[in-house]
Amino acid sequence: MTLVDEIKKRSVHVDAAIDELLPVVRPEELYKASRYLVDSGGKRLRPAVLILAAEATGSELKSVLPAAVAVELVHNFTLIHDDIMDKDELRRGKPAVHMIWGEAGAILAGDTLYSKAFEILSKVENEPARILKCMDVLSKTCTEICEGQWLDMDFEKREKVSKAEYIEMVEKKTSVLYAAAAKIGALLGGASDEIAEALSEYGRFIGIGFQMYDDVLDMVTPEEVLGKVRGSDLMEGKHTLIVIDAFEKGVKLDIFGKGEATQEETDEAVRILTECGSIDYVKDLAISYINEGKAKLDALCDCPEKELLLQIADYMISRNY
Amino acid sequence: MTLVDEIKKRSVHVDAAIDELLPVVRPEELYKASRYLVDSGGKRLRPAVLILAAEATGSELKSVLPAAVAVELVHNFTLIHDDIMDKDELRRGKPAVHMIWGEAGAILAGDTLYSKAFEILSKVENEPARILKCMDVLSKTCTEICEGQWLDMDFEKREKVSKAEYIEMVEKKTSVLYAAAAKIGALLGGASDEIAEALSEYGRFIGIGFQMYDDVLDMVTPEEVLGKVRGSDLMEGKHTLIVIDAFEKGVKLDIFGKGEATQEETDEAVRILTECGSIDYVKDLAISYINEGKAKLDALCDCPEKELLLQIADYMISRNY
Incomplete structure (x- = not known):
């Protein structure tokens, strides 16, 4: 079986568990709003990491399913609230929750996922x-995600952000939930604190690599594949590592923070960022984070699940959306 | 010592524990936004209920302080998000969190309190x-609070709400957190499931009485005492039990849902609601809920803390703000 098949095999159970553990009950519209994004087809990577970490340390899929669901709900909660805060209208190619149920409805749908988790x-x-x-x-992870989102919003108001600040933001906003998924899986599997910590580090490193690669994808992936406008980070004025590196090299980007741009302008910006080496710089750094993460798995004995966790790490920087 | 002194004696420790457990760390502005409402002088009734329930069942104040803080943070989290959703600009006589840090900042300040709890x-x-x-x-309580707030918002869009629907909404939006405070106190005190359940019911009943009395206060308390405009529920078109009862009696209220009203119009509406007996009806119902709650404390042996819990129940319907 391929990695995709292995993840799918597990996500079928995760989806069934979501149906069971988060049913649409009264008030139905609240639960429909809460379920809408959850059901709109995420890749279920975080539950997969949790389940594989548990399986690799001696537990069975069935017994950790509620934990896998909890992590997926937290992920969706953050997306719903982030989309309100960032005024993003599309998510996974569909209208964001607040575009359908309004801001108040979306705040509450997110809050509901939070407590349900x-x-x-x-x-x-x-x-x-x-x-x-x-x-x-x-709970600590959720706090860190809030801190990361705060930093992210703060950076948008600033002229200059350092590479270290960007990495701290990504670590908190994105990677901690991968770290939590891997660590919770290990804890439930009965792993020692040392192994649980190694898995947490695995998640943290691959999460950072994942986000850096996401920033690369935003530059190079067509809208019909990505589900959102190409180069949107640039137009929104997001200080991604690509932009920070380019600015440090003295590069000028006309569309940065302009809100919108023509296809030609976007192409031109991507050409500039490619030529100055900033896209490759971030791609290479993402690869080194992925490798650091993979090395942490040395703490595990060899088993099929360890192999799959290694493949997930590689997938982070080989996917095209 | 009076009840106020007894609550104060405990809230001093709660405030110190908040300082210790929710320090203003980086990113500082996020934590300042999270602490702002917490520090703006709530009555700390929920922590008091939790601590007294714990003391009455064999625990000590010090050992349950984190739980008391958690319940207070959940309370503040709901206020911050509710004020965004309801577009309320004032809270405790001061600008609401979203008026200072913006909606995005307030969403995140609330989320932070939630996970910190x-x-x-x-x-x-x-x-x-x-x-x-x-x-x-x-966590179950937080979910119910979300459901209650959803119902509350839904009611504002509706022509008609029944008394049973109103009570269900109040039960979920307000009373469950009192129930949780009392039950968590009892559980930490080592109480049996039966006694923990009795305390939970005590909290639930006095919480419903509390909210009904709150609706009465909104009608009869001057702005300088209440910290918000008198009759604001009426102008906002809130289907409180007072209004539901009056509508059932065929009463017409010109300022209902009008957004604003002159002092004379508010006086006239309150006069009508007094004369048709709807304010008294709700006051009496609030009293009967309080008495039901007090009766639940029969499950406890006599002790000073039981006496204080009884006094808190009475306070719910004797306070003037």
Whole structure:
């Protein structure tokens, strides 16, 4: 089986568990709003990481499903609130939650996913002390995601952001949830603190690589594949690492922060960023983060799940959307 | 000591614990936004209920402080998000969080309090199985609060709301957090499930009484005491139980849902609602809920803390703001 098949095999169970653990009950419209993005076809990478980490450390898929669902709900919660804050109208090629249910509805749909995540995580069958550790990991992670989103919004108001600041932001906003997924899987699998920590680091490194590669994809992927306008980060004035590197090299980008641009202007900006080497710089850095993450898996004994976790790491920088 | 002194004696510790458990760290502006409402002088009634329930069942104040803080943070989180959704500009007589930090900042300040509440609750020193039960109570409660707020917003769009629907909304939006406070206190105190449930019911009943009385206060309390415009519920078109009862009696209210009104128009509406008996009807119903709640405390042995919980119940319908 390919990696995609292996992930799919597990995501079928995750989707069934979502149906069971987050049913559309009264008030139905609230739960429809909460489920809308969850059901719109994410890749379920975070649940896959959690499940594989659990399987690699001695647990079974079935017993960790509520935890896998919890992590996916937190992910969707952050997307719903981020889209309100960033005024993004599209997500996965469809109208964002706040475009359908309004801002108030979307705030509440996100809040509901947030509390459901904790409610569902507490349902996992395991020793109370281990579940409590997982709760602690998840809540700390949610706090860090808020900090990361705050930094991200703050950067948009600033003239200049350093590379270190960008990496701190990405670490908090994106990578901590991969770290949490891997660590929670390991904790539920009964792993030692040392192995749980190694898996957490694996998640953190591949999460950073994932986001950096995402920034690259935003530059090079056509709208019909990405589900959003190409170069949107540039037009929105986002200080991605690509832009930071280019600015450090003295490059000028006319469409930066302009809100919109013609196809030609976008092509020109991407050409400039390619020629000055900034896109390759970030691609290479993403690869080195992925390799750092993979090295952390040395802590695990060889098993098919370890192999799949290594493949997921590589997938982060080989996907095209 | 009076009840106010007894609550104050405990809230001093709660405030110190907030300082310790929710420090203003980087990014500082996010934590300032999160702390702003928390520090603006709420009555700390929910933490008081939690601490007294714990003390009445055999625990000490110090050991349950993180749980008391968690409940207060959840309360503040809901206020911050509700004010965005309801477009309320004032809270406790001061500008709402979103008026200072913008909607995006306020969404994130609320989200931060939400995750911090769970993070802090997990720090309580007790048996893991008991802490986990408390986590479960808190997360379920948060979900119910979301459902209650959704119903509240839905009612504003509707022509007609029944009394039963109103009570369901109040139960979810307001009373469940009192129920959670009392139940978590009892669980941490080591109470049996039966006593924890009785305390939960106590909280639920007094919470409903509290909100009904709040609706009465909105009608009869001058702005300088209440911290918001008198009769604001009426002008906003809120289907409070007072209005529902009046409408059932065939009463017409010109300022209902009008957005604003002169002092004379408000006086006239309050006079009509008084004369048709709707204000008294709700006051009496609030009293009967309070009495139901007090009766639930029969499950506790006599002790000073039980006496204070009884006094808190009475306070709900004797306060003037």
